Amino acid sequence: MGKQEKPDGEHTAFKAGALSLAFLIIGYQSALFVHRAAALQIIAHEDKPDTVYVPLAVPQENQSADAVRSAAAEPVRRPSQHAPQARAVLRNYRRKVENFRFNPNTVSSEDLQRLGFSEKQAASIVAYREKGGRFRRKADFAKSYVVSDSVYRRLEPYIDIPKTDINRADSAAFDALPGIGPWFAARMVAYREALGGYACPEQLMNIWRFDEEKFNALKDLIVCGSCAAKPFWEWEVEALREHPDVRSAALARAIGLYRSHHPREQWTAQGLLEAGIVNEEQALKLGRCEKSRD
Numbered sequence: 001m002g003k004q005e006k007p008d009g010e011h012t013a014f015k016a017g018a019l020s021l022a023f024l025i026i027g028y029q030s031a032l033f034v035h036r037a038a039a040l041q042i043i044a045h046e047d048k049p050d051t052v053y054v055p056l057a058v059p060q061e062n063q064s065a066d067a068v069r070s071a072a073a074e075p076v077r078r079p080s081q082h083a084p085q086a087r088a089v090l091r092n093y094r095r096k097v098e099n100f101r102f103n104p105n106t107v108s109s110e111d112l113q114r115l116g117f118s119e120k121q122a123a124s125i126v127a128y129r130e131k132g133g134r135f136r137r138k139a140d141f142a143k144s145y146v147v148s149d150s151v152y153r154r155l156e157p158y159i160d161i162p163k164t165d166i167n168r169a170d171s172a173a174f175d176a177l178p179g180i181g182p183w184f185a186a187r188m189v190a191y192r193e194a195l196g197g198y199a200c201p202e203q204l205m206n207i208w209r210f211d212e213e214k215f216n217a218l219k220d221l222i223v224c225g226s227c228a229a230k231p232f233w234e235w236e237v238e239a240l241r242e243h244p245d246v247r248s249a250a251l252a253r254a255i256g257l258y259r260s261h262h263p264r265e266q267w268t269a270q271g272l273l274e275a276g277i278v279n280e281e282q283a284l285k286l287g288r289c290e291k292s293r294d
Contacts, residue, residue, distance in 0.1 A: 097114070097115060097116030098114045098115060098116075099115070099154065099155070099158055100114075100115075100158060101158050101159075101160045102115065102158060102159065102160065103159075103160050103161055103162065104125070104135040104141045104159060104161065105129060105134055105135055105161065108126075109122040109123060109125075109126050110122075112125060112126075115155060116151060116154075116155075117146065117151075121146040124144075124145075124146050125144065125146060128144070134176065135161060136161070136177075136178060136221055137161065137220070137221070138156060138159045138161065141155075141159060142156075163221055163222055163223040164176075164177060164221060164222045164223070165222075165223050165224070165225040166188070166192070166198050166201060166204070166222050166223070166224055166225075167192065167197050167198050167224060167225045167226070167227045168225055169188075170189070171185040171186055171188075171189050172185070174188045174189065177218045177221060177222070178217050178218055178221070179214050179217050179218065180214075180218070184207070184209075184210060184214075187207050187208070187210075188204065188207065191203075191204075191206070191207050191244060194242075194243075194244040195229055195243075195244060196227070196228065196229045196230070197227030197228060197229030198224050198227065198229065198289075199224070199227075199229050199230075199231060199289035200224055200288065200289040201215075201219060201222055201223075201224045202215070202288040202289065203288055203289050205288065206244070206245055206285045206288065231289060231290050232245065232246065232255075232286055232290075233255075233259065233267050233290065237252050237253060237255075237256040238252075240252035240255060240256070245282070245285045245286055246286075251277070251278070251282075254277045255272065255277065258271070258272060258275060258277060267290075268287065268290060269282075269283040269284075269286040269287030269290060270283065270287065272286070
């Protein structure tokens with residue numbers, strides 16, 4: 001007997017079923033693609049900083065115009081709102097992150113990704129440094145446009161930016177401090193050499209034109225490491241003539257005589273001022289670091 005052919009109805013049903021299955025597979029793959037694309041878009045938006053609002057200041061009674069303008073210019077950062085579906089996607093796709101101490105000025109791209117940054121974000125931070133950018137304070141890292149508020153809050157305890165030791169820094173390290181530049185950097189080194197080492201950070205204000213405003217702009221970025229420097233009271237009279245805040249044989253002798261005729265507890269710059277040995281400017285400079293560092 002010859003092979004029986006299937007009725008046309010069976011052929012049609014088989015083709016329709018195969019076609020339906022193919023459409024189901026294509027539809028499923030398309031849905032997966034669209035879902036993943038949407039998830040990546042949500043994750044990309046999470047990488048962006050939170051919205052920054054600049055509120056309009058409401059003048060208060062007896063408030064000056066300058067205070068109103070200052071309040072109006074002060075930004076207030078608020079976290080962006082996400083829909084429940086978006087929050088669910090973020091929970092499912094969130095990258096595994098680590099927390100460890102790091103210096104944002106030297107941390108590698110690989111370690112930035114371990115800290116939770118995307119490859120693109122890490123590359124942006126590295127590119128900023130390569131162009132000469134520097135994070136002097138923790139808050140500088142927070143201002144980076146790839147660092148969201150939530151990420152900064154998590155990483156802030158682990159940010160470790162070493163302070164500049166003014167007894168060991170070279171002119172390049174001083175130059176990197178805010179408001180310094182090559183001119184002041186060279187004088188900071190020269191003054192340290194003349195002193196034999198800084199006894200306290202405030203001695204920087206003894207440098208010509210290095211005022212309190214300049215000092216306040218960087219005092220949280222520096223530290224005064226140990227050194228063999230002595231306070232001017234312990235300098236021999238002959239050496240005291242070369243002290244950068246004395247530079248006078250007559251003043252050196254006068255300080256020597258004052259030491260000889262007064263007990264140790266009266267060895268103060270204020271005492272020299274009251275005795276008429278120094279003027280107010282000299283007393284201010286000599287009095288900034290009268291005692292030896294512990």
